[in-house]
Amino acid sequence: MAIDTARQTKHSVCALDCPDTCSLLIDVDSLGKGSRLRGNPDHVVTQGFLCGKVAQYLDRNYHAERLMHPLKRTGPKGTGQFTRISWDEALDTVATRLQQVSDTHGPEAILPYSYAGTMGRIQANGMDRRFFHRLGASRLDRTICSSAGGVGLMAAVGYRYGTEPEQFTDSKLILAWGANIHGTNVHLWPFIVEARRRGAKLYTIDPVLTRTGALADRHFYINPGSDLALALGMMHVILHENLHDQDYVAQHTTGVADLKAYVADYTPTHVAQLTGIAAEDVIFLAREYATTRPAVIRLNYGVQRSERGGRAVHAIASLPALVGAWRDVGGGLQLSTSQAFRFNADALERPDLQQRSPLGREARIVNMSRLGHALNDLDQPAVHAMVVYASNPAGIAPNQNAVRRGLKREDLFTVVLEHFLTDTADYADIVLPTTTFLEHNDLYLAYGHYHVQMARPALPAPGECKPNTEIFRLIAQRMGLTDAELTASDDDLMRAALDSGHPFMEGITLEALEQEHSIRLKLSAPGQPFQPFAEGFPTESGKLHFDVANWHYTPPVESRHGTARHDEARQFPLEMVSSKNDNSMNSTFGNRPAVNHETSAAKIHPDDAAPRGISTGDRVRVYNGRGSMLLRAELTPGLRQGVVRIPAVRWGKLADDGQTVNALTSERLTDIGNGATFYNCLVEVERCGE
Numbered sequence: 001m002a003i004d005t006a007r008q009t010k011h012s013v014c015a016l017d018c019p020d021t022c023s024l025l026i027d028v029d030s031l032g033k034g035s036r037l038r039g040n041p042d043h044v045v046t047q048g049f050l051c052g053k054v055a056q057y058l059d060r061n062y063h064a065e066r067l068m069h070p071l072k073r074t075g076p077k078g079t080g081q082f083t084r085i086s087w088d089e090a091l092d093t094v095a096t097r098l099q100q101v102s103d104t105h106g107p108e109a110i111l112p113y114s115y116a117g118t119m120g121r122i123q124a125n126g127m128d129r130r131f132f133h134r135l136g137a138s139r140l141d142r143t144i145c146s147s148a149g150g151v152g153l154m155a156a157v158g159y160r161y162g163t164e165p166e167q168f169t170d171s172k173l174i175l176a177w178g179a180n181i182h183g184t185n186v187h188l189w190p191f192i193v194e195a196r197r198r199g200a201k202l203y204t205i206d207p208v209l210t211r212t213g214a215l216a217d218r219h220f221y222i223n224p225g226s227d228l229a230l231a232l233g234m235m236h237v238i239l240h241e242n243l244h245d246q247d248y249v250a251q252h253t254t255g256v257a258d259l260k261a262y263v264a265d266y267t268p269t270h271v272a273q274l275t276g277i278a279a280e281d282v283i284f285l286a287r288e289y290a291t292t293r294p295a296v297i298r299l300n301y302g303v304q305r306s307e308r309g310g311r312a313v314h315a316i317a318s319l320p321a322l323v324g325a326w327r328d329v330g331g332g333l334q335l336s337t338s339q340a341f342r343f344n345a346d347a348l349e350r351p352d353l354q355q356r357s358p359l360g361r362e363a364r365i366v367n368m369s370r371l372g373h374a375l376n377d378l379d380q381p382a383v384h385a386m387v388v389y390a391s392n393p394a395g396i397a398p399n400q401n402a403v404r405r406g407l408k409r410e411d412l413f414t415v416v417l418e419h420f421l422t423d424t425a426d427y428a429d430i431v432l433p434t435t436t437f438l439e440h441n442d443l444y445l446a447y448g449h450y451h452v453q454m455a456r457p458a459l460p461a462p463g464e465c466k467p468n469t470e471i472f473r474l475i476a477q478r479m480g481l482t483d484a485e486l487t488a489s490d491d492d493l494m495r496a497a498l499d500s501g502h503p504f505m506e507g508i509t510l511e512a513l514e515q516e517h518s519i520r521l522k523l524s525a526p527g528q529p530f531q532p533f534a535e536g537f538p539t540e541s542g543k544l545h546f547d548v549a550n551w552h553y554t555p556p557v558e559s560r561h562g563t564a565r566h567d568e569a570r571q572f573p574l575e576m577v578s579s580k581n582d583n584s585m586n587s588t589f590g591n592r593p594a595v596n597h598e599t600s601a602a603k604i605h606p607d608d609a610a611p612r613g614i615s616t617g618d619r620v621r622v623y624n625g626r627g628s629m630l631l632r633a634e635l636t637p638g639l640r641q642g643v644v645r646i647p648a649v650r651w652g653k654l655a656d657d658g659q660t661v662n663a664l665t666s667e668r669l670t671d672i673g674n675g676a677t678f679y680n681c682l683v684e685v686e687r688c689g690e
């Protein structure tokens with residue numbers, strides 16, 4: 001066979017909702033067929049490797065069930081019966097129906113629903129936003145993942161950024177706090193391996209012994225949602241043993257005297273009762289943390305998917321200031337790095353295009369974490385049309401039975417832009433086939449490093465697939481919206497986003513990205529490490545304020561601790577943590593058999609299984625007042641007793657009972673940030689027959 005001399009290696013970027021935002025290389029033959037997807041060896045964070053899920057992404061890209069042309073529904077909603085239609089018919093239907101809904105009920109009756117199926121700036125945060133602003137549609141508050149933690153972090157340090165991953169090699173103590181680094185953020189791992197080779201210790205704090213916990217020097221099992229109490233207990237020990245950095249505290253913080261008085265009650269013994277972490281371990285953690293330099297906390301979002309999660313992040317993110325950890329290269333804290341990416345969001349998303357509602361107000365804001373409520377209970381106006389893209393709410397949104405009840409409404413017109421017929425697409429009136437990140441233009445920030453990236457299509461769009469940007473341009477056109485903002489090209493959008501004038505973005509242009517693919521933000525002078533808070537904070541006073549006003553810890557309503565008096569806790573005595581699966585990405589790879597297997601397990605502590613007569617391999621029903629789901633039991637001592645872990649999120653349509661784990665979760669919101677509380681969820685488990 002002749003060698004394909006036209007084969008090229010192209011650059012791309014992984015668009016999945018992952019902190020690592022990897023730089024990719026792909027071989028493409030003369031017919032445009034891709035092979036050998038791999039990590040870019042020249043990228044300082046990607047380091048030439050990919051996680052297991054994306055190493056096989058081409059299987060997904062070329063999957064036989066990939067959507068290739070528009071569809072319209074032919075059966076009852078939710079049954080997934082469709083017939084092929086042309087783009088012409090699809091666009092006409094969508095334009096006509098959206099217009100009708102807007103004319104009849106007002107534009108706020110239209111709800112966009114999107115999250116981070118792609119993290120690209122233009123495909124899921126660009127033309128779509130302009131279009132919905134111009135319509136005057138309801139605005140979606142995108143709270144499903146990180147808003148509680150984001151608000152908590154800002155309350156502490158003023159910005160949503162922190163320690164650079166490359167600096168972890170200099171750390172001597174790494175606290176992985178609600179962070180399954182090896183499972184969800186694997187490109188941080190090599191830096192930790194190097195730090196440990198140089199003598200660093202790694203401790204993990206998690207109700208579950210994850211892959212990361214199993215590799216740590218010590219693991220601390222914590223009661224779900226009790227992290228605020230642990231942070232206060234550590235502060236108690238640090239202040240009462242005078243282990244804080246008096247100089248840094250005096251120069252760069254306020255309120256330490258109040259803090260000391262406030263945490264007096266949070267003695268190790270009291271904190272042990274609240275968190276389940278033994279008093280001597282609370283003391284151990286505090287002493288190790290305060291006396292080891294540099295010390296870094298890798299806080300991840302596990303902590304803040306909880307009723308007390310926002311304040312927990314606020315308190316945890318105040319710890320590095322107490323011990324002066326921000327002074328050191330390799331010290332500090334990382335929850336997210338995203339806010340350092342100073343794109344010009346206003347120029348990209350054009351909130352100024354927003355039409356006022358016929359009621360004379362700004363378009364209302366709808367919280368995506370309460371979609372069940374939005375679809376069933378909102379009025380003035382009720383939601384009559386929903387356009388879903390880069391998200392799968394029938395699977396990933398809490399209180400799934402309410403969500404699906406809403407999606408079934410005959411008076412709701414639903415459009416879904418997708419790669420596959422997901423649980424959500426099965427409820428659509430019109431399904432539109434979209435390109436993947438390998439097939440379209442996009443510009444990327446990251447939330448786990450500081451490199452801006454851009455990707456051109458590495459592969460041709462298959463079948464009749466189109467990018468989201470193009471689909472929103474076409475719908476706008478059919479609706480007679482000819483504004484220049486709605487006809488802007490992908491490059492126009494990227495240029496608008498890059499043109500912010502912020503010093504971090506200096507020299508980062510489309511042309512520069514075209515050449516270099518990935519460029520580090522200009523965070524510090526060449527050769528100098530980025531130390532964001534070594535010299536104070538970007539708050540009004542320039543200081544971090546130990547703001548104890550709302551730090552009083554009471555256990556989450558939906559937990560066994562302190563609320564055992566409640567009926568709920570008696571009926572449903574186990575706490576379910578539906579944290580991330582190791583080998584997938586939320587529901588994105590749910591049609592892979594191995595992922596379906598992984599997400600169909602209920603992990604149960606032997607001491608909880610025994611009284612229920614449950615053994616590994618048994619079929620069990622996990623249930624509460626909101627729903628029920630059938631799973632396979634897997635006994636493991638790697639859990640806090642009383643906790644059941646169900647890795648999220650499977651495809652309901654592939655399960656006998658049609659359910660995902662979100663049949664069980666609630667629409668209750670976090671203390672601050674209006675986030676979802678996926679990880680405070682009381683359930684009961686019973687063995688069931690075949």
Ligand SMILES: Nc1nc2c(c(=O)[nH]1)N[C@H]1C(S)=C(S)[C@@H](COP(=O)(O)OP(=O)(O)OC[C@H]3O[C@@H](n4cnc5c(=O)[nH]c(N)nc54)[C@H](O)[C@@H]3O)O[C@H]1N2
Pocket residue numbers: 017018019145177178179180181183184185205206207208210222223224225226227300301302303306577579580581582583584585586648679
């Ligand atoms: N493999 C894989 N990688 C992913 C994803 C995926 O689905 N699979 N999803 C991506 C997304 S969307 C995100 S947001 C990130 C999230 O990344 P992470 O935040 O690391 O992931 P989570 O699994 O949500 O939570 C981390 C850990 O927090 C623990 N946890 C739960 N409740 C508590 C608590 O109350 N206190 C403490 N201390 N720990 C708690 C969980 O058991 C879990 O091990 O990962 C991204 N990467």
Ligand SMILES: Nc1nc2c(c(=O)[nH]1)N[C@H]1C(S)=C(S)[C@@H](COP(=O)(O)OP(=O)(O)OC[C@H]3O[C@@H](n4cnc5c(=O)[nH]c(N)nc54)[C@H](O)[C@@H]3O)O[C@H]1N2
Pocket residue numbers: 017114115116117118123144145146388389390391392393396397417418419420422434435436437468578579580585586587588648649661662665678
């Ligand atoms: N129980 C429980 N529920 C959870 C979580 C949990 O830990 N436990 N995690 C929560 C969190 S942190 C998050 S971030 C959310 C994630 O929820 P979602 O953002 O909905 O993420 P996915 O489930 O990965 O679904 C993304 C969908 O986007 C599609 N997609 C990908 N790229 C594109 C594109 O370019 N265009 C279009 N139109 N579509 C595209 C994919 O095919 C996929 O079906 O889930 C939340 N739900």
Ligand code: SF4
Pocket residue numbers: 014015016018019020021022050051052053054055186187
């Ligand atoms: S999912 Fe994360 S680790 Fe995997 S390739 Fe994408 S960015 Fe990299």
Ligand SMILES: [Mo]
Pocket residue numbers: 017144145146
């Ligand atoms: Mo997320």
